[in-house]
Amino acid sequence: QQKVQQSPESLSVPEGGMASFNCTSSDRNFQYFWWYRQHSGEGPKALMSIFSDGDKKEGRFTAHLNKASLHVSLHIRDSQPSDSALYFCAASSSSFSKLVFGQGTSLSVVP
Amino acid sequence: NAGVIQTPRHKVTGKGQEATLWCEPISGHSAVFWYRQTIVQGLEFLTYFRNQAPIDDSGMPKERFSAQMPNQSHSTLKIQSTQPQDSAVYLCASRVRDNSYEQYFGPGTRLTVL
Numbered sequence: 001q002q003k004v005q006q007s008p009e010s011l012s013v014p015e016g017g018m019a020s021f022n023c024t025s026s027d028r029n030f031q032y033f034w035w036y037r038q039h040s041g042e043g044p045k046a047l048m049s050i051f052s053d054g055d056k057k058e059g060r061f062t063a064h065l066n067k068a069s070l071h072v073s074l075h076i077r078d079s080q081p082s083d084s085a086l087y088f089c090a091a092s093s094s095s096f097s098k099l100v101f102g103q104g105t106s107l108s109v110v111p
Numbered sequence: 112n113a114g115v116i117q118t119p120r121h122k123v124t125g126k127g128q129e130a131t132l133w134c135e136p137i138s139g140h141s142a143v144f145w146y147r148q149t150i151v152q153g154l155e156f157l158t159y160f161r162n163q164a165p166i167d168d169s170g171m172p173k174e175r176f177s178a179q180m181p182n183q184s185h186s187t188l189k190i191q192s193t194q195p196q197d198s199a200v201y202l203c204a205s206r207v208r209d210n211s212y213e214q215y216f217g218p219g220t221r222l223t224v225l
Contacts, residue, residue, distance in 0.1 A: 032212070034212075034213075041218070042218055043202050043204070043216030043218050044202070044216045045216065046213045046214070049213070096142070096206070096212070097167070098144065098156040098159055098167055099144075099146075099214065103153045104153060104154075
């Protein structure tokens with residue numbers, strides 16, 4: 001059973017629009033969450049980490065964590081065609097252990 | 112900073128052959144992780160070294176797969192008697208130190224087993 005459920009599987013938004021992704025964990029040992037982005041032919045690259053309840057904003061990206069419900073989300077405002085990629089949430093039980101990834105969301109930003 | 116280097120980028124093997132994948136972590140990074148990516152299973156953890164010592168191999172298939180880190184500058188993942196189901200992108204990541212959170216991924220090695 002996948003320990004990190006991610007939705008949606010794919011998403012298409014217009015340029016300048018808002019893209020939103022969601023993850024829910026089934027393992028209460030997971031306390032540390034990341035969002036990674038992967039462009040075609042490349043390895044994943046970390047976008048943001050979030051370890052505390054609430055919102056964390058970095059530029060156009062905002063992550064939200066609710067530890068009680070083990071739910072984490074990512075929102076991208078003013079989406080650009082260059083944001084088109086695979087987006088993964090990842091969780092771990094400690095800050096330095098292995099990452100458990102969600103299945104990923106394919107984002108397409110349409111000009 | 113060249114990032115994490117993985118070689119080869121693509122490897123094609125016949126069923127039953129051996130495949131060795133190489134990873135050069137970012138200089139100064141003390142931890143190396145191996146993951147496998149497929150369409151069906153997504154990104155799966157395989158194994159993890161810290162200061163060259165194996166720490167967690169809970170994701171490694173019990174047979175045919177082995178990993179080593181003989182020095183700080185490289186790690187290898189070896190698959191013996193490759194099978195078509197081993198076809199995947201194998202990703203290596205490194206991290207600078209234990210209390211640093213981000214894992215930096217290489218571009219991956221795409222292994223195709225015919």
